[in-house]
Amino acid sequence: MPSTLVKICGLSTAETLTAAVRAGADYVGLVHFEKSPRHLSLTEAARLRQLVPPQVKVVVLVVNPSPATLAEALREVRPDVVQFHGQETPEALARFRSDTGVEAWRAMGVRDAESLAEAARFHRAADLLLFDAPASGLPGGNGTRFDWSLLGAYKSPTPWGLAGGLTPANVADAIRLTGAPLVDTSSGVESAPGVKDVDKIAAFCKAAQSA
Numbered sequence: 001m002p003s004t005l006v007k008i009c010g011l012s013t014a015e016t017l018t019a020a021v022r023a024g025a026d027y028v029g030l031v032h033f034e035k036s037p038r039h040l041s042l043t044e045a046a047r048l049r050q051l052v053p054p055q056v057k058v059v060v061l062v063v064n065p066s067p068a069t070l071a072e073a074l075r076e077v078r079p080d081v082v083q084f085h086g087q088e089t090p091e092a093l094a095r096f097r098s099d100t101g102v103e104a105w106r107a108m109g110v111r112d113a114e115s116l117a118e119a120a121r122f123h124r125a126a127d128l129l130l131f132d133a134p135a136s137g138l139p140g141g142n143g144t145r146f147d148w149s150l151l152g153a154y155k156s157p158t159p160w161g162l163a164g165g166l167t168p169a170n171v172a173d174a175i176r177l178t179g180a181p182l183v184d185t186s187s188g189v190e191s192a193p194g195v196k197d198v199d200k201i202a203a204f205c206k207a208a209q210s211a
């Protein structure tokens with residue numbers, strides 16, 4: 001079975017970004033959302049982007065961005081993926097992909113089995129569905145998990161990933177229970193909101209890669 005892909009999200013310093021790359025992360029996430037403790041201006045995100053080698057993909061996170069912000073993010077940061085965390089519609093995502101050729105991921109808050117049925121609306125519009133806990137304080141990055149057993153028998157024509165409250169201690173169980181092809185963490189590798197911990201990043205990658 002191929003090993004689970006790993007995304008470390010909400011990186012905001014050169015040291016922690018480099019630690020994620022060194023630990024073998026497949027994706028690194030840069031948050032552009034002013035209310036977040038992990039927010040980066042597009043200039044800061046562009047600077048960090050230059051430290052990422054080609055085998056690691058750069059994901060920029062946005063929440064209901066204006067067309068001008070989205071265009072600027074693509075121009076400045078040149079991400080491989082844009083992860084949408086707001087109320088973006090399937091039509092908007094499909095248009096984004098065909099206009100730009102950049103991958104579009106859609107985060108979906110999972111409350112119950114209905115949430116997975118709702119996600120089906122994005123099957124032809126998104127490159128990947130990221131199942132996360134429902135939004136609480138922030139649209140994402142709250143460190144809370146949902147009932148993973150909802151994904152136990154999940155089959156999807158669209159690639160998908162698991163996020164929400166994943167830590168070095170629980171990620172292996174999460175992978176075993178859900179069969180997630182990709183796992184994503186932010187709060188679980190921090191020492192305080194927005195402060196990434198290089199040892200936790202290494203431990204998370206190791207636990208996910210050996211699950």
Ligand SMILES: O=C(O)c1ccccc1NCC(=O)[C@H](O)[C@H](O)COP(=O)(O)O
Nearest residue numbers: 009036140141142143164165185186187
């Ligand atoms: O991290 C943020 O502050 C954030 C702000 C606005 C939208 C999304 C945000 N983060 C998303 C993620 O970091 C992850 O994709 C995911 O939600 C996992 O977060 P966590 O539960 O903290 O591991």
